[in-house]
Amino acid sequence: MHTENPRVVFKERPGTGIPVPGEHVVFERSHSIDLDGVPLNGGFLTKTLMLSPEPFMRERMRDLCIPSYSTHAVLGDPLVSFGLVVVLRSEKEGINPGDHLYGLTPWEVYTVQPYIHGRSKYDPAEAPDYTYDVDALELQIVPDPKGAFPWSRYFSVLGAPGLTAFCGFEGCADAKAGETIYVSSGASAVGSVVIQLAKAKGLKVIASAGADSKVEYMRALGADVAFNYKTTPIVEVLREHGPLDIYWDNVGGKTVEAAIEYSRVHARLIMCGCISEYAIGPEERYGIKNTGLIFKKRLRVEGFLAPELAPRLAPRFYAEMPVLVAEGKITAKEHITEGLENGPAAMAAVLKEGGNEAAGKPVILVATE
Template sequence: MAPVTNGRVLFNEYLPTGYPIPGKTVVYDTSETIDLENVALNGGFLVKVLVLSIDPYQRNRLKAPSDQRSYGSFELGKPIQNFGVGVVLRSENSAVKAGDHVYGQYDFQQYVIVPELPSRIWRVLENKEQIPWSAYVGVAGMPGQTAYYGWKEYASPQKGEVAFVTTGAGPVGATVIQLAKADGLKVIASAGSDDKVEYMKSIGADVAFNYKTTKTSDVLAKEGPIHVFWDNVGGESFEAAIEHAATGARLLECGMITVYNTNETYTVKNLFQIIGKELHVHGVMVAGPLHEKYVDEFYETIPEKIARGELKYKEHVLHGLDKAGQGLLDVQTGKNFGKCVIVVAEE
């Protein structure tokens, strides 16, 4: 077989502030080819990438390494990376075989040679439940893991308590809403459009509102006090949650998208209440000890819940690797409705 094009999405320039610009911040490149039958694997395995995830945190990887808000910058001139699912074409690694579907953190390109299964983040997916592969980069992947791990470790939910979830129509927030309802909590949830409000209600939120047209503090004053706060936003929402938190409430800080695209920060004015109310504030990260503690439990339970319809999800699907730049922009501006997924190829 003659070499084929191996399209890639390359990181083109650091972006300290502002929104990603498709075709400028990242560029789609077709200059590289790959011989699928003869390329050296050197003990690794060759993957055809099927789906890739676009997530809010990637914005911080578009910043320079010197920026304190960077999560580890992408390398200029090299492919950006994120979680994805691919099918193995050839393998010299005993842990995987041709035909296996592997979840891991891939370069954004059509074909990838993986030298080994480098960590427990990587996983050969059995998918006995036969859910779509795209679900494994959303509700059954990193976003779902983030929600599951953080909720299990830090929420300490008690039936009848009140939870408040920001960005409740996104893949993390929507999963948290459903976990909270399953534990018997009243759920308040916010999002940035009326159609997203209706979606949050459809998956169980008792009170759902558009934060752009309704003041968060007014809703919490009426519907609170809150016992669990899941935050993907920061800023005024964080301040309002502190103001209307019950004594001993748990505040789970997962994201702060209000500051991802700007150098300006919102000064939270009531931090002293953390002391007076004896609040518990936890940062939630999917990697590290929480992953080791919960990953097997997650894969044993969540795909089954999805297959049974007990855990619902919504996707914002873009077809073609060349749409990755648009996906980055959609997620930062809130244009996406549900998990942003790049479908790179069919099997």
């Protein structure tokens, strides 16, 4: 007996701009699956419970001739991002029906894992040396929180955003009590965790976002100075509340220029993301005009990818963060969109300037248990 298996498919490369739901990214109901009889070939069958729209998904939709830090998404296949799934059947040792797993998974309700159809043709010999094989990341079993916190926390503070924040802050910031950090996109899933990690270390935190509701959220997280960059110029805030010892960059462009201008000598600039550039062409990118200050102030500018720092720092993350979340010492918020059919619109919203109006990590609720 076949069961409907809806999915969200990458239909057309968008060039520049935000992917248009129904054109570049399409919800389909045409596929079905035999849940009892589909061959597992030594793998396991999962049901998708939640999915995470992420800015990096847009980066993977770029033209095939454009190199980047990630491998390309594959036309005609479901989108792939971080998700929470539950195991229905299994032929794989160590994975049993009822297990919950978190990691990269396709945007469809049912999947035979490990998923290989959407893997890009990645040849390390041909790719730039800064390209990371995104598809190499695998699903990992996660423990049932048993009411200590909702499953959706695995998409924010306990998932890829939290791990990214932890690895970047602990691996690159060299933070000391009394220093000042500026966190751009501070209400995002990554930025919100950075704010809390910085406050726990005794730092003064300046944070920005693109909506007044997000400003209130950042204040609730402990930010000493929180502001809406759309209504208050960044340079005015940094001039008054800086100089900076650390800058955490999630956006790129003019924000980096302002941070350089108001950094102390020997400040650290941690480059985590660049959402201002993901949906535009090279000719539209903002050219930073004060790079000469990098050597004059002896600034340390460091980019990172969490998977490269994770072998050293993930054991600490998984040992420390769930306890802090369960105790309420580290908090998070998720913005839930119900229904896989609303996935294309939810992904597009993540890429708009300032992101979603609602504070918290966007999560798509696909199904319940």
